[in-house]
Amino acid sequence: MSILTTQNLGRSFGAVDVFEGITLAIPHNARIAIVGPNGVGKTTLLRILAGEDSPSQGNIHTSRGLKIAYLPQTAVGLTHGTLWDSCLSAFENLLEMGSQLQKLEERMSAGDNAPELLDDYGRLQSRFDLAGGYTYANRLQQTLAGLGFDEDDFHRPLSQLSGGQRTRARLAKLLLEDPDLLLLDEPTNHLDIQAVEWLEAWLRSWNGAAIIVSHDRYFLDQTAHFVWEMTPAIEEYRGNYTAYLQQRQERYERRLAEYKAQQEYIEKQEDYINRFIDSQNTAQARGRRKRLERMMRDSKLTMPDVNVRPMHLRLKVSGRSGQLVLRTYDLEVGYHDEGRPLFATPDLVLERTECVAIIGPNGAGKTTFLRTILGQIPPYSGETELGASLKVGYFAQAHEDLKEENNLIEEINREAPRMLPGEVRDYLAKYGFQEDEVFAPVSTLSGGERGRLALAKLALSDANLLLLDEPTNHLDLSTQEVLQKVLADYPGTILLVSHDRYLIDALATQIWELLPDESRLQAYKGSYSEYREFKQARAARLAEQIEAHREVSKPKHSEQKAKPSNKLSRNQRQQLEKKLAKVESEIHDFESKKALCEAKLSNPPSDPAALLKLSDEYQDLLNALEALMLNWTELAETLHADDQA
Secondary structure (H helix, E strand, O other), X not given: OEEEEEEEEEEEEOOEEEEEXXXXXXXXXXXXXXXXXXXXXXXXXXXXXHOOOOOOEXXXXXXXXXXXXXXXXXXOOOOOOEHHHHHHXXXXXXXXXXXXXXXXXXXXXXXXXXXXXXXXXXXXHHHHXXXXXXXXXXXXXXXXXXXXXXXXXXXXXXXXXXXXXXXXXXXXXXXHHOXXXXXXXXXXXXXXXXXXXXXXXXXXXXXXXXXXXXXXXXHHHHHOOEEEEXXXXXXXXXXXXXXXXXXXXXXXXXXHHHHHHHHHHHHHHHHHHHHHOOOOOHHHHHHHHHHHHHHHHHOOOOOOOOOOOOOOOOOOOOOOOOOEEEEEEEEEEOOXXXXXXXXXXXXXXXXXXXXXXXXXXXOOOHHHHHHHHHOOOOOOEEEEEEOOOOOEEEEOOOOOOOOOOOEHHHHXXXXXXXXXXXXXXXXXXXXXXXXXXXXXEHHHOOHXXXXXXXXXXXXXXXXXXXXXXXXXXXXXXXXXXXXXXXXXXXXXXXXXXXXXXXXXXXXXXXXXXXXXXXXXXXXXXOOHHHHXXXXXXXXXXXXXXXXXXXXXXXXXXXXXXXXXXXXXXXXXXXXXXXXXXXXXXXXXXXXXXXXXXXXXXXXXXXXXXXXHHHHHHHHHHHHHHHHXXXXXXXXXXXXXXXXXX
């Protein structure tokens, strides 16, 4: 059953048609990825489905009471209050019920024991419990921690958060609202790998529908049930992103074969008609011509579009480097004026033709590490050693090496001063820049255009060592595919900083993970898939150890509780109710701490001492919660027995 359908949906801006004739149906619990080139109208379609824009034509039908939540690429409207308060507003109904319960409890504590009051309280408490009233604070903690917020961020004013943090805050609020349909526009843009993996797990377990516009191929592989390719018409594919690529190629080959067969048939028919139209077979020739004309009018096939690639990148090397490309000795990375290093590294070795992927949370120091290797920043301590016969090419994440006042031709001439203007224009055309676009100043370029220009300059460097800082940022999917293929065929050595797990999985021979909580870098030999398997196996072993420890140390208590033999006095009952409320508050606090600890355990530290400390902390929280729950049970049963007395 579909929760939302559209009929012949279209959107125009003046004389420009963004898209038209879009008819689609969104089933319950579906995860749909929308892909397509930049500018095709994906964001516009999401805005229309969210009700934030109106179609120029067509209709939208939704199921009764459908609750839609929309995450734009850039957060808006989140400037007032704290992060916690903003997300807490997702539970407005629960907060109202909690307030009503508190008022009823105050009346009962004051001595009002009217039967209808107790009935009202019981019914409201049951509704509150079923709606998650006793767990929403824990959900809020887990969601914020999962999306990369520290406990110190919880009560910070939203005005003090960065734009990326406010986008994450809006995402957290939307997830907590538990809508029927989520519309997510580039939801991973401001998330590090750990937060993205948390979001993937959340979406897989969530019982709602989602439409996702994203350039994160790995994320789409993990979450999508369907892929809708927008060109601007929509063509549907079943499965995740990898399945979509395979099916698209199969469809193209099938349509190409059908087109070629029809063209061959047309040629044969035209040849027959031309030869026999004025002969004794004239009647047959005329019959064939009528059938051919009808086919050409009603069912002529067109040449299927080749999977257009907007960029034709080629990376050459000027010469072969030595076998040793990079070695570090007792290296610490950071700035001396900050008083302490960002992190320390083991003694690292990078050899020719290897690809190292450097991963870690945002702000951990990945870019600083690259700039230290380049010699732009001196080591905090220790040494870096570059090998022989190296020519280094650097792709900067912020593209700070591009001069804002230059046009595109001038930027290429900075790298290749001997190229003539006509040669430069032809060269830039290979990177998707056409006609007068080459005279545009760098300051007017979009993020994706800046990325393509930076890649065009990089290709002219003939470097045999590439330092790439988020090279797929802002690139559309087809351009990412081109870049990945080119890098896979590159004969040199690569140091790659990226959140693009699809790219990392395809290229990496080593994983260097930054662990900011431990102020160190951990090196792993092997691919990203092997790294993930190692981390998952270690987390599973840790969980088994914690569970075994918990079973051994679980406090023993009698299943049967003694029932009070006498009716409590009013004062005694009030004291017990105060104790119960205090215990409930303590349980809430400890559950919040437990949620944060579990978030850390989802990506446990590799250092054995740190891991043991974290597991001990987790066990202490479990034991404390066990004792508090036992105390709560005893108090609640005592009050219940008094009610029955």
